[in-house]
Amino acid sequence: xxxxxxxxxxxxxxxxxxxxxxxxxxxxxxxxxxxxxxxxxxxxxxxxxxxxxxxxxxxxxxxxxxxxxxxxxxxxxxxxxxxxxxxxxxxxxxxxxxxxxxxxxxxxxxxxxxxxxxxxxxxxxxxxxxxxxxxxxxxxxxxxxxxxxxxxxxxxxxxxxxxxxxxxxxxxxxxxxxxxxxxxxxxxxxxxxxxxxxxxxxxxxxxxxxxxxxxxxxxxxxxxxxxxxxxxxxxxxxxxxxxxxxxxxxxxxxxxxxxxxxxxxxxxxxxxxxxxxxxxxxxxxxxx
Numbered sequence: 001x002x003x004x005x006x007x008x009x010x011x012x013x014x015x016x017x018x019x020x021x022x023x024x025x026x027x028x029x030x031x032x033x034x035x036x037x038x039x040x041x042x043x044x045x046x047x048x049x050x051x052x053x054x055x056x057x058x059x060x061x062x063x064x065x066x067x068x069x070x071x072x073x074x075x076x077x078x079x080x081x082x083x084x085x086x087x088x089x090x091x092x093x094x095x096x097x098x099x100x101x102x103x104x105x106x107x108x109x110x111x112x113x114x115x116x117x118x119x120x121x122x123x124x125x126x127x128x129x130x131x132x133x134x135x136x137x138x139x140x141x142x143x144x145x146x147x148x149x150x151x152x153x154x155x156x157x158x159x160x161x162x163x164x165x166x167x168x169x170x171x172x173x174x175x176x177x178x179x180x181x182x183x184x185x186x187x188x189x190x191x192x193x194x195x196x197x198x199x200x201x202x203x204x205x206x207x208x209x210x211x212x213x214x215x216x217x218x219x220x221x222x223x224x225x226x227x228x229x230x231x232x233x234x235x236x237x238x239x240x241x242x243x244x245x246x247x248x249x250x251x252x253x254x255x256x257x258x259x260x261x262x263x264x265x266x267x268x269x270x271x272x273x274x275x276x277x278x279x280x281x282x283x284x285x286x287x288x
Contacts, residue, residue, distance in 0.1 A: 045137075134205075186261065
């Protein structure tokens with residue numbers, strides 16, 4: 001069963017690392033309705049039966065309660081530490097990378113919490129549902145390709161620059177022409193490789209289909225299922241494709257550098273904007 005919380009490499013701002021939500025005003029609505037939204041999203045990929053939904057929905061609510069009690073406080077504490085760092089000094093490359101690594105660890109913990117429901121649901125997936133999932137994954141891959149694999153390097157750069165500036169302005173407010181130049185130079189230093197990324201997407205699609213197929217083996221015990229799912233989740237975070245993983249690691253390092261350089265270039269007004277933005281996030285998370 002495919003339950004994936006995506007860890008995107010587009011960590012273009014130190015705070016968006018933690019909550020890449022369209023607008024912080026939607027956090028409460030989004031979070032409180034997360035089990036329903038995730039159930040709907042998964043159903044779109046599997047077309048679950050009523051009996052399957054009767055197993056899935058309570059499990060998602062249980063994971064949501066666990067996350068609220070265990071991981072939300074960690075997010076709030078991290079944001080509060082980031083605010084202190086922002087007020088006292090500029091964010092360093094190491095600090096940015098450390099926060100990304102913490103996010104990966106948090107993501108892994110969240111992924112591991114899904115193992116019991118994946119283990120229970122996967123054997124219930126029918127041949128027809130597996131075929132349906134394959135078609136949905138193929139459609140999603142094509143959609144990614146149409147949105148992110150531009151025909152020319154120039155078009156690719158323009159798309160990256162636009163999204164990076166959007167994230168930067170979400171945190172710091174209006175950015176200067178000098179800061180736009182800084183961002184562009186950083187992006188130029190590490191061109192993306194859409195073909196390599198697309199190949200990784202296809203690998204992940206094949207991996208989830210193969211994993212579900214193996215989990216449907218009636219002779220597999222709970223321990224074997226656990227290890228199989230754990231290995232699959234591990235391959236989501238660290239690809240067995242060494243070329244792709246090297247590229248992803250390089251993009252992460254360059255992103256850390258961009259975060260540090262951009263933060264160092266901000267004036268007092270921009271820092272105040274970032275501080276207020278973090279305060280807003282902390283306040284909303286504290287009231288969830």
